[in-house]
Amino acid sequence: MLASQQQVARSSRTATMESGTFSKYSWVDFLFSVVGVCTFLLDWGSDVWVAKEFYCRGDFFWFGVLVGLMVLSSVVVQMFSWFWFQYDRELPGFSGEAGAGSVFCGDRVRIFCLLHVLQLGFLCRHISVIRQGFRVWWRKEGSEYAVYLTHDLSMLRLIETFCESAPQLILMVYVMLRTNRARTVQFVSVAASTTSIAWMVVDYHRSLRSFLPDKAKQRWGSSLIYFLWNLLLIGPRVAVLALFSSVLPGFIAPHFLLLWLVFLLWAWRQNTDFMDSAGGEWLYRATVGLIWYFSWFNVAEGRTRGRSLIYHSFVTVDAAILMLTWWFYRDPVQTEAYALILLTVLxxxxxxxxxxxxxxxxxxxxxxxxxxDGAPRLPHDLPDAIVTFRDFSLQDQTPSSQLLNKRMSHLAANFYTASRVVRSSAGANGAESSCL
Structure with missing residues (x-):
């Protein structure tokens, strides 16, 4: 009887892996890669344009802040890309398979290192994904590598967005409020940053969805709702920070550093396990602290409803304090046209x-x-799928021809699975769950 149950469980787990874990590269993936490159170049081009405008007009302080954000974002993204390159080189058979050399320059580590030092590693990954996607279409080979790299790009875009696009959006709104006027270049920068944030949200959620078993697959409507609630939460957060900066510009940096330190300690207390080295893990925790300054982000398995409730309560109180501070320190004459509207709409x-x-x-x-382990199974009509973290992350148990991105599978496990206490009482199975 026990052997029969084990065989059924093994068959179910194998079916889940085959149907949900190893997604295929499609034309939609290729389209997302192309649009991702265009979004990256548009955002980069708008940054250069705005920086040039600031410099030519003699606004050297704002020019320095913008360039500093660009450099900081680029350095952080390049560091993640370099760490992942080093980790991936240790995977059995990764560099030896067909197509790997075109993705990561084979074993020419010095070339790839130089690209990262020149801040071109992220762009190189974009180009490599497009090239690999074209190989999938043209030669019908290397599908696993293309999927693997698109998942990495979705995470790098997430990091780049919250390191540069969100702070840059605050800077542009702040400049508009301080000068009480807006030029075309500022509208372009705001539009580019907003587009970058919106695209990141959709792309990241789409990558997470690809790890779901077929029985639990989500439709595009789920990405639309995911995009809307993220945008409606990030938008007011950015606006409140910009309003606070417009009246007390010298306090926004201490505010950020204080909250970032709190978030960094919170990420450490949650025992994150995303990177494959201690240094990389602390880089990840520091980045998570930056992301939490703007938006919620799942970083650990288990019950996340309580953590999400704590986070949103904390951020709501913080936003209320910032909003009230702006209200009392604002210039009533200059802000008469929009002050009450913002106080209501945000x-x-x-x-x-x-x-x-x-x-x-x-x-x-x-x-x-x-x-x-050893818990009774739930009734078949309760869950959309019964999974374990192993179902998401079988990198060490799969052949080299079936690459699974362990990093994104880890994030998918954090996002889609929570600790479920399975128990039986009075002959019936029950579940205590949390879905956030």
């Missing part, structure tokens, strides 16, 4: 974002149970 927009987030988790987020 909280309502944030509340709408929270409601859409609740709607997403109630109606669109799949129910994935992670049963404890």
């Amino acid at each position: 909280p309502l927009t944030y509340l709408l974002g929270l409601l859409l987030k609740a709607l997403y988790y109630c109606c669109f987020h799949p129910k994935l149970w992670r049963p404890r």
Whole structure:
């Protein structure tokens, strides 16, 4: 009987892996890669244009801040890319398979290192993904490598967005508020940053969806709702920070450093396990602290409903303090046209974002149970799929021809699975779950 149950469980786990874990590279993936490059170049071009405008007009302080954000973002992204390159070289058979040399310059480590020092590693990855995607179409080979790299790009875009696009958006709104006027270049920069944030949200969620078992696959509607609630939460957050900066510009840096330190310690307390080295893990935690300054981000397995509630409560109180500070220190004459509107619209927009987030988790987020070892199985009609972290991350157990991106699979496990306590009482199985 026990052997029969083990065989059924093994067959179910294998079916989950085959149907949900190893996604195929499609024309949609190729389209996302091309649009991702265009978005990256548009954002980079708008940054250069804005920096040039600041410099030519003699606004050297704002010019320095913008260039500093660009350099910081680029350095952080290059560091992640370099760490991942080193990790991937240790994977059995990664560099030896057909197509790997075109992706990561084979074993020419010095060339790839030089590209990262010149801040070209991220762009090189974009180009490599497009080239590999074309190989999949033209020669029908290397599909696993193309999927592997698109998942890495989605995470790098996420990091680049919160390191550069979100702070740059605050800077542009701040400049508009301080000068009480807006030029074309500023509108272009705001549009580019907003587009970058929006594209990152959709692309990142799409990468997470690719790790779901077929039974729990989400439709495009889920990405739309995910995009909307993220944008409705990030937008007011950025606006409140810009408003606070417009009245007390000298306090925004201490505010960021204080909250970032709190978030960094919180990430450390959650025992994150994303990178393959101690230095890389601390880089990840520092980046998570930066992301949390703008938006919620799952970093650990287990019950996330409580952590999400703590985060949103903390950020809401912080935003209220910043908003009230702006209200009392603002210039009533200069802000008469929009002050009351912002005081009403921003909280309502944030509340709408929270409601859409609740709607997403109630109606669109799949129910994935992670049963404890030896726990009784749930009724078949309860979960959309029964998974374990192993189902998401089988890098060390799969052949080299079936590469699974361990990093993104780890994030997918954090996002889609929570600790589920499975128990039986009075002859029936029950589940205590959290979906956030």
